[in-house]
Amino acid sequence: MPHVLLVDDEAPLCESLAYSLKKEGYEVTTASDGHSAIKQFHKQAPNVILLDLMMPEVDGMEVCWRIRAFSNVPILMLTAKDQDVDKVRGLEAGADDYVTKPFNTRELLARIKAVLRRHQGESA
Amino acid sequence: MSGYILWTFYAFFMQSRQTDLENWATALSESVADVLEEKDTQRVQSIVQRYGAPDNITLRVLDAQGSLLATSDPQTDRQITNWLPIPGVLDALRGRSVQGIAKGVLSTDDRLYIAKPMTRNGQMLGVLRISITLEQFQKQFVRVIWAILAALGLTTFVCTLVSDRLARSLSKPIEMMQNFAIRVGRGQFDDKLVIRQSNELDQLATELNRMSERLKSLDEERRAFLANVSHELRTPVSNVQVTIDALERGAVDEPELRDRFFQTIKEETKRLSGLIHDLLDLGRLEAGVTLLEIQAITLQSVISRAIRAMEVRMQAKNVTVQVDVDDLRVMGDSERLLQAFLNLLDNAIKYSNPNARIFIAASCNKQQALISIQDQGGGIPETDLPRIFEQFYTTSHSSKQSGVGLGLAIARRIIEAHGGSITASSKPGQGAIFTLSLPLES
Known part of the structure; x- marks a missing residue:
């Protein structure tokens, strides 16, 4: 059962998305900062x-840097920033994929599966 | 100009030569007359020889009949048989002293001559004719003309060079400014205009640079505004979409979740429409298309309406408000001013700690009403103070609070549209004071 850490300061999004993820069979932990x-x-x-x-305070980019310092866990960035520079910066910071808000839950789930598959392929 | 100078010079020289010549002639004619009276031809000849110079001065003495008695230039004069046609001779024989310019007797050079009759006791003794050549003077004069022409040419050349340089030094910076303006017009704000001249052009360049910087910051503001609007619109839409997706994936069958999710959708939709409302308000205020219905209104009524509208929120946070407003009438649009006060009050409540107090005071100062709204919150950091009235600006510790940072921007626009002003001051830890001025009813 893959475990998803969902980090977003928007509480409504965390709750709804966590529901859909659990429904899909994932274990979910949420964090708001x-x-x-x-x-x-x-x-x-x-x-x-x-x-x-x-x-607020520690933003997603910094979390990504810090986690990348010791782990290559797949990271998907969710953001309302849609400019190319932001996408490039996100990927350069070590993200595996970049999803722009608003997104379709089905598409997000497909992308999660894809990064997990890729990651398993790499570690196998 | 130089022609006139030359002419004056020439005239002066001729005048002085003629005067000299006349003086000599007078003096000489006296001595020659003395000798002629004694009929001493030998002495006449020797005087003539003494004063004449072969290349320069020629002296001739003619008797009363016009035949040559003595000459300083015998070689030439031997060839002349009739002296009467020689300029001045005939006139002098008739008793008139004549002077002028004529060609040499047998040469082609210009000579200055004087012919003077010599009389004693009413008897004509003869004529003295002196002539001096002008050849050297004319040669000298031609040289002077050339020198002056050369100086003139050189001056013209130097003037052309200098004015060309000057024109270049003027036109080059103007050309640079033109190119700079074209670049700025194309939206390239990064370069700076450097003109090293200490004059008006330099100042103009400084102003152009300032304009470019201002445009650059406006452009950056616009970009930041668009990015912020995009972010703030995307977030609630995304929340709604994800929630709808969750409902579709089964949450709709779980009554508790369903109700909460519908509530979320409602709130996010409200947030979105509030944001759109604020954005449109701000846009209209900025574009100046908001028509204010200005009339005299009592400040107290607007402030108490705002407080009543916020009562529920204040009760929820257990915040109280203390009002000390003088009975003032200001000129304004009551609905717009209400909106501004609501935004300011909303801000004060947002940053108030539970059980705190908000102070609202108003008094008059000259032609203006001064209104202050003070909270007992954490205050505004000094670095944030200048920026809190910008759109989408929220201080770092306010991010957890609701609001996207349009409220104060809108309040400022409304107050400014009324011809008033709004400022904020704060000492960290001691809350913030917003002070606004509005025109009093005159």
Whole structure:
């Protein structure tokens, strides 16, 4: 059962998306800011991270840097920033994929599967 | 100009030569007359020889009949048989002293001559004719003309060079400015105009640079605004979509979740429409198309309406408000001013700690009403103070609070549209004070 760490400061999104993820068979942990995201990452050791970029204090980009320092866990960035520069910066920071809000849940689930498959292929 | 100078010079020289010549002639004619009276031809000859110079001065003495008695230039004069046609001789024989310019007796050079009759006791003794050549003077004069022409040419050349340089030094910076303006017009704000001249052009360049910087910051503001609008619109839409997806995936069958998710959709839709409303308000205020219905209104009524509208929120946070508003009438649009006060009050409540107080005071100062809204929150950091009235600006510790940072921007636009002003001051930890001024009813 893959474990997803969902990091977003938008509580409604966290709750609804967590529901859909659980329905799809994932275990879900949510975090609403950068600090608790890193804490939860250490505690839960998730298989994939869904990371929002715009968060107060420690933003998604910094969380990505910090986690990449010691882990190659798949990271999908979720963000309302849609400019190419933002996408490039996100991918350069170590993200595996980049999803722009608003997104379709079905598409997000497909992308999660894809990064997990790729990651398993790499580690096998 | 130089022609006139030359002419004056020439005239002066001729005048002085003629005067000299006349003086000599007078003096000489006296001595020659003395000798002629004694009929001493030998002495006449020796005087003539003494004063004449072969190349320069020729002296001749003629008797009363016009035949040559003595000459300083015998070689030439031997060839002349009749002296009467020689300029001045005939006139002098008739008793008139004549002077002028004529060709030499047998040469072609110009000579200055004087012919003077010599009389004693009413008896004509003869004529003294002196002539001096002008050849050297004319040669000298031609040289002077050339020198002056050369100087004139050189001056013209130097003037052309200097004015060309000057024109270039003027036209080059203007050309640079033109190119700069074209680049700025194309939206390239990054380069700076450098003109090293300390004059008006330099100042113009400084102003152009300032204009470019201002345009650059406006452009950046616009980009930031668009990025912010995009982000703020995408977030609630995304929340709604994800929630609808969750409902479709089964949440609709779980009554508790269903109700909460529908509530989420409602709230996010409200957030979205509020945002669109704010954006349109701001856009209209900025574009100046908002028509204010200005009339005299009592400040107290607007402020108490705003407080009543916020009562529920204040009760929820247990925040109280203390009002000390003088009975003032201001000129304004009551609905718009209400909106501004609601935004300011909303801001004050947002940053108030539970059980805190908000102070609203108003008094008059000259032609203006001064209104202050003070909260007991954490205050605004000094670095944020200048920017809190910008669109989408929220201080770092306010991000957890609701709101996207349009409220204060809208309040400022409304107050400014009324001809008033709004400022914020704060000491960290001691809350913030927003002070606004509005024109009083005159």
